[in-house]
Amino acid sequence: MADIVSTVVDNYNYWIYITLMMIGLYAIIAKNNLVKKIVGMNIFQTAIILFYVSIGVKRGATIPILEHAHGSHGYGVVHAAEYVNPLPHVLMLTAIVVGVATLGVALALAIKVYNEYNTLEEDEILAQIREE
C-alpha cells in the first residue's frame, strides 16, 4: 500500500497530466456544443504541454543561464545537473504556437458552421442535416 501511495505521490506530474488529458478527451467526445468541444481539445493539448514541461524540471536546479559567466575564471565546468533541461521547454514553445493556431482555425470553422446552421449545438445541426 505504501508503495502505491509513494508511486502516486512521487509521480504526481504524470497523474495531473493524465487527468487533464482525460477531461479534455471527455469534453471532445461527450459535449454537445461545438465550442465546448474546442475547449476540451485545448485542455487536451495543454495537458501534453504540462507533461513535457514537467519532465525538464530538476529539484534544486536553476534556469539554464551560466552563473558567473562573465569575468570569473574559476568557473570552468558546466554541470548539467545544476540546470533544468531547457529542451522540452523550447519544444513546448513550438507546441503552444501550434495549439494557438489550431484554436484559431477551430474557432473560424465554428463561425462558418454557425453561419450555415444558425446554431452550435451538434444535435440540432444533425437534425437539420437529416431534414435536407
Next chain:
Amino acid sequence: MSSQYPALIVVVPLLAGLLVFIAGWVNKKWCFPIAVAALGISAYSSIGLLFRVINEGVIVYKMGGWDPPMGISYYVDHLNGLVLAVVSVVAFLNAIASKRSIEDEFPDNIGAFYALYVLMVTGLLGIVVTGDAFNLYVLLEIAALTGYGLIAMGGGRGSLSALNYLYMGTIGACFYLLGVGYLYIMTGSLNMVDIARILPDLYQSKAVMAAFIICMVGVWIKMAFFPLHAWLPNAYTYAPSASSSLVAPLVTKVMIYVMIRFILTVFTPEYSFNILAVSQPIVWLAVIAIVMGALLALKERNLKKMLTYIIVAEVGYMVGGAWLGNRVGMTGAILHIVNDALMTLCVFMAVGNIVYKVKGADFENLQGLFRKMPFTMGAFVVGAMSMIGVPPTCGFFSKWYLISGAIQAGHYGFMVALVFSSLVNVVLFFRIFEICYYEPFSDHHGHGDEHGHHPEPAMDEAPVTMLVPLFVIAVILVLVGLYTGDIVNQIIDVAIPKGLV
C-alpha cells in the same frame, strides 16, 4: 545545387506559400504561376534526390550546418526518396488540373486557396523528408491545419466535416507528440537515427513500449485506420474537388509512411514484430478495416463518398501488409503507398472533372457520362482497373505482393480480405460503369417520350487543362505497373533493412 535538394524541397513551397498569399491581394493572375513553379521546383528536386539516393545511398542534410543530434537533420534514404517523388508529382499534377475548377468554385479566394495548397504540400513533404521526430510533429500540424482550411473552403457541410476532422486530427497529433515525449525521456534524443542507436538497450522497458504504441495510435487516427476512420468520409466528400484530389491521395499515404518509418528505422523490425508481438492483432484489425471499408462503400449512392470508403479499405491493405512481419508484405505495403497515391489521384481527378461539368457526383447525375465525357471516363476506367487490381495497371502488382506476403506469413484471413475487397471493388466500379454507359441520358425537360427514343447527348468534355494531367496520371499508372520490377529491385528492396526476411 543538387546538394541542397533536401532543403529546397521544403523551403521553396514554404516561401512560395507566403508569396502567393500576397499575390492574391495584388493580382490574382500571379497566384497560379507562382504556385505551379514552386511545386515544379519541389517535384524536380525530389526526383533528382531520388536518383541521387539510388546512386549514392543515404543522404543526411544538416539544416543550418548543425550536427545531429543537436541540430535538425533531413534524412533521405530509398524509402522516403520514393515517397517524396510521389507526393511532389501528385501535388504538381493536381495543381495544374484543378486550375479551372478553383477559378470556378471560389473566384474571390484564389490567393488564399493556393497559399493553403502550397503550404499543405510543404507540410507533407516536410513530414517525409525530416529525420527529427519533433520536427515531424510540427510539419504534421502544418499539413493538418492547412488541410482543415482546404476542406472547409467549399462551405456547406464542408465546414462541419472539417471541424470534426480537426478534433480527431488534433487528438492524433497530440498522441504522436506524447509518444515522442516518452521516447525523449528514455533516450534524451529526438533525432530518429540517434534514437534508433540508443534504443536497443532499452527494448525491455515498458516506457519504450508505451511510446511505440502511443505513437502508433496517433498515426492511426491520422490515417483513418478503421475504428478511427469516422472523420474521413465526410471531410473528403464535402471538400471542393480541387482540395479532395490533393488531400485524399496524399494525407493517408504520408501517415502510412510515418508508421513504416517508425517500424523500420526508429525501432527495428526485430522489436516491432518479435519483441512487441502485437502483429497478429493489428493484421486482424486491418482485415476488419478492409472488409468494413468495402461493405460501407457498397451502400453509398454518391461516387465521391464511395471512393472515400475505398480509401478506408486501402489503408487497411497497407497497415496489414506492413504488419505481416515479412519482407514481401512490407514490399507490398511500400509499393502500395506509391500505387494508391497515384490511382486515388486518378479517380479523384476524374471525379473533379465530372463535378466540374455535371455539378454533382450522386449516382443519378452520372447517367450517360461515357457519351458526354468519353476522355474523362476513359481515364477513370484506367484508375478503376488499377483499384480493382487488373494487370498491367500498377494496382495489380502491389496487391500481388500483399497477397504473397499474407500466404508467406500464413495469415489467410488477410489474404481472404484482400480478395474479398478486390471483388467488392469490381462490383462497385462496374456498377458505376453500368450507370454511366447503359442507362439513358437523363433528360430534365420531362416530356413524355412515347417512342422510347432518347435524344443523343452532345459531347461536353472538361477543358484541356483538366484532361491532360488526367491522361498523364493514367499513363503513369500503367508505366508504374510495367516498371514495378525496377522499382522493387532498385528502391524498395534497398529501403527494407536486411534483418527483415
